[in-house]
Amino acid sequence: MPASYAHRHGLRALGAGIGLRRDFYEALPRTERALDWVEIIPENFLTLGGRTQRALDACRERWSVLPHGVGLNIGGPDALDEDYVSRLSALVRRVDAPFFSDHLCYSRLGGVHLHDLLPLPFTEAAVEHVVPRVREVMARVGRPFLLENPSYYAKMPGGTLAEADFLRHVVEQADCGLLLDVNNVYVNAMNHGYDARAFVDALPLERVVQIHLAGHEVRPDVLIDTHGASVCDEVWALYRYTIARTGAVSTLIEWDQDIPSLDAVLDEADRARGVLREELRR
Amino acid sequence: MTPELKHFFDSMGAYFEGVPEGVGLERLYAAHPGWQTPRTRTALYGGFVRGHVRGALEKLFPLSRHAVGEAAWDALVEEYTRTRPARHYEINRLGEAFPAHVADRVEALGLAPHVPALARFEWADFAVFASEEVAPEVVERLTANPTLTVLEHAFRICAHVRAGDARKVPDAGEELALLWRHPGQLATFYMEATPSALLVLKMAVEGLTAEHVAAATGMSEAQVRADVVRFARDGLVLLPPESK
Ligand SMILES: [Fe+2]
Numbered sequence: 413m414p415a416s417y418a419h420r421h422g423l424r425a426l427g428a429g430i431g432l433r434r435d436f437y438e439a440l441p442r443t444e445r446a447l448d449w450v451e452i453i454p455e456n457f458l459t460l461g462g463r464t465q466r467a468l469d470a471c472r473e474r475w476s477v478l479p480h481g482v483g484l485n486i487g488g489p490d491a492l493d494e495d496y497v498s499r500l501s502a503l504v505r506r507v508d509a510p511f512f513s514d515h516l517c518y519s520r521l522g523g524v525h526l527h528d529l530l531p532l533p534f535t536e537a538a539v540e541h542v543v544p545r546v547r548e549v550m551a552r553v554g555r556p557f558l559l560e561n562p563s564y565y566a567k568m569p570g571g572t573l574a575e576a577d578f579l580r581h582v583v584e585q586a587d588c589g590l591l592l593d594v595n596n597v598y599v600n601a602m603n604h605g606y607d608a609r610a611f612v613d614a615l616p617l618e619r620v621v622q623i624h625l626a627g628h629e630v631r632p633d634v635l636i637d638t639h640g641a642s643v644c645d646e647v648w649a650l651y652r653y654t655i656a657r658t659g660a661v662s663t664l665i666e667w668d669q670d671i672p673s674l675d676a677v678l679d680e681a682d683r684a685r686g687v688l689r690e691e692l693r694r
Numbered sequence: 695m696t697p698e699l700k701h702f703f704d705s706m707g708a709y710f711e712g713v714p715e716g717v718g719l720e721r722l723y724a725a726h727p728g729w730q731t732p733r734t735r736t737a738l739y740g741g742f743v744r745g746h747v748r749g750a751l752e753k754l755f756p757l758s759r760h761a762v763g764e765a766a767w768d769a770l771v772e773e774y775t776r777t778r779p780a781r782h783y784e785i786n787r788l789g790e791a792f793p794a795h796v797a798d799r800v801e802a803l804g805l806a807p808h809v810p811a812l813a814r815f816e817w818a819d820f821a822v823f824a825s826e827e828v829a830p831e832v833v834e835r836l837t838a839n840p841t842l843t844v845l846e847h848a849f850r851i852c853a854h855v856r857a858g859d860a861r862k863v864p865d866a867g868e869e870l871a872l873l874w875r876h877p878g879q880l881a882t883f884y885m886e887a888t889p890s891a892l893l894v895l896k897m898a899v900e901g902l903t904a905e906h907v908a909a910a911t912g913m914s915e916a917q918v919r920a921d922v923v924r925f926a927r928d929g930l931v932l933l934p935p936e937s938k
Pocket of ligand 1: 560593
C-alpha cells in the first residue's frame with residue numbers, strides 16, 4: 413500500500429465522534445460520557461449566530477471539531493461560492509480543524525441551491541471538472557480535505573466509469589482524502605445490486621481518513637439514506653470488514669432525522685469505539 | 695467543462711426548476727436518449743429537492759401555515775419554490791422572501807389580511823434568534839440590544855402569537871412589535887412596544903440619563919430607573935456594570 417493520506421498529512425485517528433445537532437446544543441457540551449470528537453455541518457455555523465455559536469464554542473473547549481459540509485458544490489457547474497469558501501476557511505481555522513470534508517456531488521445549479529447531494533455522472537469529463545475545483549478548495553482553505561462517497565438512487569446518464577473508479581480517479585488526481593461512508597456503500601450496493609465488500613476492496617483505502625456510520629430507511633423497492641435510524645447489523649459488519657483493511661480511522665455516528673436521545677447516539681459511538689479498539693489490539 | 699457535462703447540468707437544472715413533476719421528468723429523459731435508470735429512482739430527487747423547500751418553510755412559518763389552511767399553503771409553497779428559488783447555502787435563508795410572497799398572494803388566494811404580517815413576524819423571530827450580531831459582554835453606557843428588530847403592522851400580532859392559536863384571527867389595531875434576542879438565554883423575546891419600552895430605548899439611543907428623563911417627563915427618577923432595570927433584565931437594553 414502507498415503511504416497513507418493520513419500519514420502524509422500527520423492526521424491521527426481520533427476515535428469515535430458524533431454530530432453536533434440542534435437537539436444537542438445544550439446537552440452535548442455537558443455530557444460526562446466518553447466522546448472523542450465532534451462533527452459539525454459548517455452551513456449551520458457560517459452565518460447563524462446565538463445558540464449555534466455558543467454550542468460550538470462549548471464543544472471546541474472539550475473536543476476536536478471537524479467541519480463536514482453539504483454546500484460546497486464541488487461537482488457543480490457554478491463557480492465556487494466566494495463567500496462560502498472564505499467563511500468555511502475562517503471556520504476551519506477558528507476550530508483549528510485538522511481536516512475538513514464535503515461530498516463528491518453537486519448541490520447548486522444556475523445559482524440555485526438545491527440543498528441536496530446530487531449524483532454526478534460517472535464519467536472522465538466529470539472527473540476532469542471536479543479535480544481542479546478540489547485543488548482550488550484545498551489551496552484556499554490550506555488544510556487536508558476529504559471527499560465523501562455519496563449515496564445515490566439513480567445512475568446518471570452517460571456514465572462510463574465504475575463508481576469505485578470514479579471515486580478513485582477524483583481523489584487520486586486531486587490528491588485529497590476519502591471520507592468513506594459505510595452506510596452509503598451498503599445502501600448503494602443494495603440499490604444498484606453490487607457486492608459491498610468488493611466495492612470497498614476496489615477503493616483507494618490508503619486515502620480513507622474518516623468513516624461515517626448511519627441508519628437508512630427500508631422502502632419496498634429502495635433503501636433511502638436518511639440518517640434517521642440506528643446503524644443496522646449489516647453495516648456494522650461492513651464497518652468491521654473495512655476497518656480490518658484501513659486500520660482504525662476516525663469514525664462518526666451520523667444522525668440527521670428523527671434524532672433519538674443523546675445517550676442513544678453515544679451508545680452507538682461506544683460501539684464504534686469498541687470496534688476501533690479491537691482493531692488496534694489485533 | 696465538456697459540452698456533454700454542460701448538457702447534463704442544463705437538463706437537471708430544467709428538471710429542478712419546478713415544472714410539474716411528470717412533464718419535467720419526461721423532458722429530462724427525452725434529453726438523454728437511451729438512459730436506462732428507472733424513472734421512479736430519478737424522480738426521488740425531484741421529490742427531495744421540493745421537500746427541502748417545503749420542510750424549511752414549514753419549520754419557519756408554522757403559524758402562517760395553520761392560518762391559511764392546507765390548500766392555500768400548498769399553493770404558496772409551490773409558487774414560491776418555482777418563482778423564488780434558494781439563493782443561499784444556509785437553508786433557512788430560503789424563507790427570507792416568503793413574507794413578501796405571501797403579501798403578493800393575499801387577494802389571489804383569498805388569505806386573511808393579517809397573514810402577511812404574521813409571516814413577517816415569524817421570519818423576524820427566526821432572523822433575530824439566528825442573528826450574527828453579538829451583544830457585547832460589557833457596555834460602557836445603556837445600549838439597545840443589537841439584535842433589536844421593529845415591525846409595524848395593523849394587527850395585534852404579539853398577543854396573537856402569545857395566545858398560540860393560529861386558527862383565531864388577531865384583533866385589528868396598529869402595533870409596533872419589538873423582537874430581540876436575550877443576551878443570556880439566546881432566545882427571541884418580543885413585545886408590543888409600550889411607552890415605557892420606547893422611552894428606555896430612546897434613553898439608550900440618545901444617551902439620556904434617568905435624571906434628564908425625569909426632569910423632561912415629570913416621572914420620578916426612581917420610576918425611570920426601575921423601567922431601565924426591568925427592560926435590561928429582559929435583554930431589550932444592555933446595562934453598564936456599575937448600573938446592574
Ligand atoms: Fe455521510
